[in-house]
Amino acid sequence: MIACPECGTRAPGDVVPGATYARPSCGNPVLARTLPDAPRDSLSIPAPPRRFPWRAAAAAFVVLGGAYLGTYSLLTAESKRQRASLEGAYGPALLTAEEPPPLPPGATPAQMRERQPKQQMYEDRLRYEKLGSRIDVFFYAMLAAFAAQTLFTALLALKARQAKASAPPSGRSRRA
Numbered sequence: 001m002i003a004c005p006e007c008g009t010r011a012p013g014d015v016v017p018g019a020t021y022a023r024p025s026c027g028n029p030v031l032a033r034t035l036p037d038a039p040r041d042s043l044s045i046p047a048p049p050r051r052f053p054w055r056a057a058a059a060a061f062v063v064l065g066g067a068y069l070g071t072y073s074l075l076t077a078e079s080k081r082q083r084a085s086l087e088g089a090y091g092p093a094l095l096t097a098e099e100p101p102p103l104p105p106g107a108t109p110a111q112m113r114e115r116q117p118k119q120q121m122y123e124d125r126l127r128y129e130k131l132g133s134r135i136d137v138f139f140y141a142m143l144a145a146f147a148a149q150t151l152f153t154a155l156l157a158l159k160a161r162q163a164k165a166s167a168p169p170s171g172r173s174r175r176a
Contacts, residue, residue: 097125
């Protein structure tokens, strides 16, 4: 039988479930009912509080970080390969290549041949810089996406913890 909510004493043994009776010690009217069938230990000992699974969260963080690094590597591999081939073809002179002056009207073929490698080197420098900026864009985009996902996951974890803390207790309670 259930105990009185005020004084905590159990109902007398002769009370019929479903009937109300007055508690002699406190005078409160109490509706007698039977307790669910459960071992006495589970009713008197509360369940230990569940802790946030930090190991699983850390493992997920590492796995997601690896996924972002892999994606970054795949998306930038071709650009890195092309940059390396341009560096190998021109060496350090590639970084200082300037646009050659325009050809004068009526330029000779010798002047055109002399200008063509300089123009090609300048165009390759522009290509090299464009590839570098593409790599940087992918890096910052992946970094921002990873940071946003980490922030979103942390906010969800905090929200779940707050909801669990404010939720009413589950079926287990302390009853004498």
